[in-house]
Amino acid sequence: MYAPQGVKTNHNEFPIPHTMRAWVLGDPGQLSMVEKETPVPKKAEVLVRIDAVAICATDLEIIYHGPPASIQGGLPFNKGFTPGHEYMGTVVALGFGVDEYKLGQRVAVEIHAGCGQCKRCREGMYTSCHNYGMNYGEMDKNHRANGFTTDGGFCEYQVNHINTLVAINDEMSDEEGTLVVTAGTAMYALTELGGLVAGESVVVTGPGPIGLMAVAVAKALGAQPVILTGTRDNRLEIGKQLGADHVINVRKTPDVVAEARRLNGGKGVDYVVECSAATSAVNDAVRMVNRGGRVCLAAFAHEEVPVDVAHIVRNNIYMYGIRGEGKSATHRAEAFMQQKRFDATLIHTHTFPLEDLPTAIRYAKDRVEDAIKVVVKAKFDAVSKVAAE
Ligand SMILES: [Zn+2]
Numbered sequence: 095m096y097a098p099q100g101v102k103t104n105h106n107e108f109p110i111p112h113t114m115r116a117w118v119l120g121d122p123g124q125l126s127m128v129e130k131e132t133p134v135p136k137k138a139e140v141l142v143r144i145d146a147v148a149i150c151a152t153d154l155e156i157i158y159h160g161p162p163a164s165i166q167g168g169l170p171f172n173k174g175f176t177p178g179h180e181y182m183g184t185v186v187a188l189g190f191g192v193d194e195y196k197l198g199q200r201v202a203v204e205i206h207a208g209c210g211q212c213k214r215c216r217e218g219m220y221t222s223c224h225n226y227g228m229n230y231g232e233m234d235k236n237h238r239a240n241g242f243t244t245d246g247g248f249c250e251y252q253v254n255h256i257n258t259l260v261a262i263n264d265e266m267s268d269e270e271g272t273l274v275v276t277a278g279t280a281m282y283a284l285t286e287l288g289g290l291v292a293g294e295s296v297v298v299t300g301p302g303p304i305g306l307m308a309v310a311v312a313k314a315l316g317a318q319p320v321i322l323t324g325t326r327d328n329r330l331e332i333g334k335q336l337g338a339d340h341v342i343n344v345r346k347t348p349d350v351v352a353e354a355r356r357l358n359g360g361k362g363v364d365y366v367v368e369c370s371a372a373t374s375a376v377n378d379a380v381r382m383v384n385r386g387g388r389v390c391l392a393a394f395a396h397e398e399v400p401v402d403v404a405h406i407v408r409n410n411i412y413m414y415g416i417r418g419e420g421k422s423a424t425h426r427a428e429a430f431m432q433q434k435r436f437d438a439t440l441i442h443t444h445t446f447p448l449e450d451l452p453t454a455i456r457y458a459k460d461r462v463e464d465a466i467k468v469v470v471k472a473k474f475d476a477v478s479k480v481a482a483e
C-alpha cells in the first residue's frame with residue numbers, strides 16, 4: 095500500500111500502487127517502458143494521476159536530440175528520465191500542508207515550477223527562473239520543469255507543485271484538458287504583447303498547436319483582424335474555425351509580407367505572434383508590423399536566424415521572446431475554454447493507450463493522417479470509450 099508519512103490519500107476511491115508504468119529515455123530516440131516507484135509529494139505538492147498527456151514538437155526534440163531538456167546539468171539520455179510535459183489528470187494524494195486542492199479534483203498541469211526564491215520567480219516570471227534545472231546535489235533549489243529538467247508525464251503518476259495546477263471542470267474532456275497549457279502559452283504571448291488587443295490587428299505565423307491557440311485566444315480577446323499564415327491548407331482551415339479572419343498559404347503567396355499588410359489596409363498590423371520557427375520568420379514579422387508594432391517570438395528556432403536590426407530600430411519595433419506558459423496565463427486561458435469561447439478540441443486528432451507511445455510519437459512526428467495533437471492515455475477503458483464514440 096502506498097502510504098508515505100504525512101501524505102493524504104483515499105485508497106478506496108483512488109488506489110495508488112507502489113510502482114507505476116513509466117517510459118524512460120535511453121539513447122537518442124530510444125524509449126522503453128519500465129516500472130518506477132510512484133513518486134511522493136513533498137510540502138506544497140500533490141500526486142497527480144495522469145489521465146492524458148499530449149505529444150509536443152518539443153518532446154520530439156528532446157527524445158531525438160536532447161535539448162532543451164537538461165537532466166542534472168546535462169543531456170537527458172540514459173538517466174532513467176521520463177519525458178512528456180503536456181498532461182492533465184486527477185489529484186490523488188496531497189503533500190504536507192496542501193488544502194488548496196482536493197482528492198479527486200481534475201487539473202491541467204503547467205510545466206514550470208520556478209524555485210520561488212530567485213528574482214524572476216518573485217516577479218511571477220517563473221518560466222524564466224534563474225535557477226532553471228537546479229534540482230540536484232548541492233545545487234538543489236527545488237526547480238521543476240516537467241519533462242525538461244525533471245520527470246514528466248509519459249507515465250501513470252507525477253508530483254507537481256500546487257502553483258502549477260489549474261483546476262478544470264468535469265465538462266472538459268481529458269484531451270481538451272491537455273490543451274489548457276498550450277492555450278496558456280498563447281495567452282502568455284498576448285499578455286507580453288500588451289494584453290489589450292481588442293480592436294487591434296494580429297498576425298499569427300505558423301499553424302502548429304500554439305499558433306492555432308494564439309489565433310483562438312487573440313480572437314477571444316477581441317483582436318481584429320486576426321490573420322494566420324502557414325503552409326498547410328487543412329491547418330489554415332482549422333485556424334478559420336478558431337477565429338482567423340484571413341489565412342495566407344505562404345506556399346501559394348509570392349509576397350506574404352505584402353499580403354498581410356494588404357489585409358489590414360496596407361499599414362501593417364499591430365502585433366505578430368511568431369509560432370513557425372521558420373528561418374525567415376523574424377524578418378517577415380518585423381516587416382508585417384506597423385511602426386511601433388510588437389512582435390512576440392514563441393517558437394524555438396533550430397538555427398541562428400538573420401535579423402534586420404536597422405529596420406527594427408528605425409521603426410521602433412518591440413521584440414519579445416517568451417518561454418512557456420508564464421505569469422499564470424494558463425488560468426486565463428482555462429477561463430476562456432470553460433466559457434467555450436473557442437473549441438480547442440479542433441486541434442486534437444488522435445488518442446492512443448500509454449503503451450502505444452511509440453506509435454503515437456510516429457503519428458505526431460510524421461503527421462500521419464494529418465495528425466496535429468496526439469494524446470496518450472494510461473486508463474485503457476477511457477481510451478476504448480473515445481474510440482467507440
Ligand atoms: Zn509543449
Ligand SMILES: [Zn+2]
Nearest residue numbers: 209212215223
Ligand atoms: Zn526561480
